[in-house]
Amino acid sequence: MVRAPVMIRLALRNLRRQARRSLLTAAAMIVGGALLIFSVSLGDGTHEDWIEAGVRMGTGHIALQAPEFLATRRIEDRLPAEARAAAEAALTRPGIAEHVVAVVPRLATGGLASSAAGARPAQVVGVDPVAESGFSILDDKLVEGRYLESDDRLAAYIGTGLAEGLELGVGSRLVLTAQDAGGDIAGQFVRVVGIFRTGIPEVDQALVHIPLGTAAAWLGSGADVTTIAVLLDRSRSVSRVQRTLQRGLAGPIGAGELTVLGWRKAMPQLDAAVKVDDLGQYMFQGVMFGIIALAIVNTILMSVLYRHREFGVLQALGFTPRQTGGLILAEGVILTALSGLLGIGLGLFVTWFFFRDGLDISFTWQEDWSFSGVVLEPVIVPMFRAARVLQGIVFVLMVGTLASLYPAYRATRIDIAEAMKFER
Amino acid sequence: MRGSADPSRAAVHTREVWKVFEQEPKDVQAVRAVSLAVERGEFVALAGPSGSGKTTLLNLMGGLTRPTRGHVWVAGHDLVGMSNRELARMRLEHVGFVFQAYNLLPVLTAYENAELPLLMSGVEEGERGRRIGELFERTGLAGLEDRRPGKLSGGQQQRVAVIRAVASRPDLVLADEPTANLDSVTSDALLDIMEELNRELHTTFVFATHDPRVMERARRLIHLVDGVVASDERRGPEPDR
Numbered sequence: 001m002v003r004a005p006v007m008i009r010l011a012l013r014n015l016r017r018q019a020r021r022s023l024l025t026a027a028a029m030i031v032g033g034a035l036l037i038f039s040v041s042l043g044d045g046t047h048e049d050w051i052e053a054g055v056r057m058g059t060g061h062i063a064l065q066a067p068e069f070l071a072t073r074r075i076e077d078r079l080p081a082e083a084r085a086a087a088e089a090a091l092t093r094p095g096i097a098e099h100v101v102a103v104v105p106r107l108a109t110g111g112l113a114s115s116a117a118g119a120r121p122a123q124v125v126g127v128d129p130v131a132e133s134g135f136s137i138l139d140d141k142l143v144e145g146r147y148l149e150s151d152d153r154l155a156a157y158i159g160t161g162l163a164e165g166l167e168l169g170v171g172s173r174l175v176l177t178a179q180d181a182g183g184d185i186a187g188q189f190v191r192v193v194g195i196f197r198t199g200i201p202e203v204d205q206a207l208v209h210i211p212l213g214t215a216a217a218w219l220g221s222g223a224d225v226t227t228i229a230v231l232l233d234r235s236r237s238v239s240r241v242q243r244t245l246q247r248g249l250a251g252p253i254g255a256g257e258l259t260v261l262g263w264r265k266a267m268p269q270l271d272a273a274v275k276v277d278d279l280g281q282y283m284f285q286g287v288m289f290g291i292i293a294l295a296i297v298n299t300i301l302m303s304v305l306y307r308h309r310e311f312g313v314l315q316a317l318g319f320t321p322r323q324t325g326g327l328i329l330a331e332g333v334i335l336t337a338l339s340g341l342l343g344i345g346l347g348l349f350v351t352w353f354f355f356r357d358g359l360d361i362s363f364t365w366q367e368d369w370s371f372s373g374v375v376l377e378p379v380i381v382p383m384f385r386a387a388r389v390l391q392g393i394v395f396v397l398m399v400g401t402l403a404s405l406y407p408a409y410r411a412t413r414i415d416i417a418e419a420m421k422f423e424r
Numbered sequence: 425m426r427g428s429a430d431p432s433r434a435a436v437h438t439r440e441v442w443k444v445f446e447q448e449p450k451d452v453q454a455v456r457a458v459s460l461a462v463e464r465g466e467f468v469a470l471a472g473p474s475g476s477g478k479t480t481l482l483n484l485m486g487g488l489t490r491p492t493r494g495h496v497w498v499a500g501h502d503l504v505g506m507s508n509r510e511l512a513r514m515r516l517e518h519v520g521f522v523f524q525a526y527n528l529l530p531v532l533t534a535y536e537n538a539e540l541p542l543l544m545s546g547v548e549e550g551e552r553g554r555r556i557g558e559l560f561e562r563t564g565l566a567g568l569e570d571r572r573p574g575k576l577s578g579g580q581q582q583r584v585a586v587i588r589a590v591a592s593r594p595d596l597v598l599a600d601e602p603t604a605n606l607d608s609v610t611s612d613a614l615l616d617i618m619e620e621l622n623r624e625l626h627t628t629f630v631f632a633t634h635d636p637r638v639m640e641r642a643r644r645l646i647h648l649v650d651g652v653v654a655s656d657e658r659r660g661p662e663p664d665r
């Protein structure tokens with residue numbers, strides 16, 4: 001606009017003159033902006049919790065395994081010892097190591113667990129007890145006995161479901177049967193040292209942790225593992241670490257021995273849950289800002305109708321229709337942008353100041369809440385992300401501009417002669 | 425600019441101009457085949473009973489309304505065929521308006537109101553200050569520059585409107601009943617000012633009016649009846665060119 005300073009000065013003065021109207025619009029935008037940031041921060045925090053809990057239950061933020069293993073879950077599709085060594089070395093390199101919180105080797109296979117009371121399918125995982133207890137949350141779900149320890153040999157940590165099905169208690173014996181590395185069926189006797197309960201039936205009925213050494217000896221797999229699970233500092237580090245690892249492990253990857261799997265691929269249900277929840281969030285924001293936008297359209301439109309004569313005067317003076325509309329647009333954009341930004345600032349402040357340590361929503365829950373194999377904590381800790389704040393700013397500016405467009409258009413269409421009629 | 429060339433050098437010139445408002449049960453022919461030329465420097469009153477088409481004719485002359493038929497030229501530019509944008513540009517450059525009341529933007533001071541067209545047409549600050557300062561002096565408004573319209577009397581407001589209309593040195597000032605809301609003393613003062621501006625700056629004025637004082641002072645009096653020019657008489661000396 002050629003006469004921008006004039007227009008802006010006029011717009012600011014008009015906003016001040018219509019203080020009540022301006023305050024109403026501003027209030028809507030402030031509340032909207034604040035709610036936007038508040039719910040986005042809490043939403044992101046919730047998702048981070050889901051992801052954290054999910055990856056701890058599963059194969060970490062990043063899993064290094066043979067390309068076929070994700071689909072087959074068979075011991076044939078395991079990482080050879082050299083690939084495992086290369087992967088473990090890569091995880092200690094600068095650029096990656098800073099983000100790595102824990103690394104655990106696992107040897108997993110499907111098999112059968114049996115006792116005198118019967119047999120049940122089982123998901124047996126050979127683990128390093130010390131590393132695993134710092135990674136998995138399974139050891140925290142103990143209901144009886146203890147988790148595996150470093151000098152355990154023929155020990156098993158099983159779920160309540162399996163314990164009931166096979167009538168096992170701490171100290172009971174059971175036999176695990178599975179195909180070994182050579183393709184033969186092999187059995188292994190172990191003794192229950194602890195029983196856990198996650199609340200997720202599939203896990204409680206099938207998952208069995210045994211020491212990695214015991215599993216390797218039983219299955220004849222030497223130093224091979226099926227998965228190296230990696231826990232990172234936060235979910236946002238995943239793509240960067242993943243890229244760096246892919247570059248560092250180009251050799252084994254090229255040879256088809258290894259793949260670097262992000263949690264989204266490894267846990268598609270969790271990924272989908274986060275996306276669906278985000279979508280719900282966006283829809284809620286969309287509806288909320290839709291209502292805010294309508295209120296703003298209405299307020300500005302009222303002001304356009306009310307100031308009909310003024311626009312007639314402006315156009316008689318030589319304002320083009322576009323400049324007249326531009327004035328309304330400037331008023332709307334200035335007001336909504338300032339109040340929207342203020343709202344976002346306020347939202348950040350309130351969220352940070354009052355809820356930094358988490359919002360306890362346990363009062364809304366009847367009992368444990370599990371979701372796609374993830375048991376959730378009842379405290380949501382908000383997560384602040386610059387990208388989200390930027391998104392929020394862009395969104396708020398867009399809503400304000402869009403809401404001002406229609407009234408501005410209407411202002412371009414007034415009939416000057418009609419507007420200038422003198423009412424006696 | 426499009427359209428045909430003005431056959432005269434008039435400030436405003438209409439030829440066979442019509443304005444018909446489509447309306448039930450019967451269309452209103454507000455202006456019918458009016459052909460008029462107002463030369464530069466004239467001081468003209470358009471008189472006539474209520475509903476005779478004075479306002480409509482004035483609006484046609486200023487490009488606020490488009491004619492149903494015929495042509496209007498302002499300073500040689502044919503308004504027929506101009507876009508709304510071009511009409512706005514034309515008004516900014518060539519026409520000043522004074523209306524009956526509520527002419528001023530309430531959010532701007534007297535000075536800022538007067539300055540607005542100059543700002544819009546890009547006149548630089550020093551020049552704006554000179555012109556408007558001089559006009560405030562001349563019209564007895566010096567000292568009231570920073571008042572908002574709400575804090576000015578009706579007569580003072582109209583004087584600001586006149587300053588705003590003439591400050592950009594337009595070819596034509598159109599004033600629709602500028603004195604209708606003023607008492608007689610204030611009206612006379614306003615007319616004095618407009619006469620003086622006409623005499624000294626050769627600003628062309630066309631008034632639509634019921635006010636006998638305006639008609640008396642006009643050097644040309646045009647009577648409209650039912651949208652038609654019923655009489656057109658020149659009095660006093662011809663305008664300076």
Ligand SMILES: Nc1ncnc2c1ncn2[C@@H]1O[C@H](COP(=O)(O)OP(=O)(O)OP(=O)(O)O)[C@@H](O)[C@H]1O
Pocket residue numbers: 418445447452453454472473474475476477478479480481632
């Ligand atoms: N927008 C419109 N729609 C329909 N008819 C209109 C419109 N504007 C004016 N008219 C009619 O056109 C005729 C001329 O109106 P105009 O306002 O030009 O008269 P006027 O001479 O200025 O009257 P007054 O002295 O009361 O101001 C009137 O009959 C009026 O009702």
Ligand SMILES: [Mg+2]
Pocket residue numbers: 478479480600632
């Ligand atoms: Mg009239």
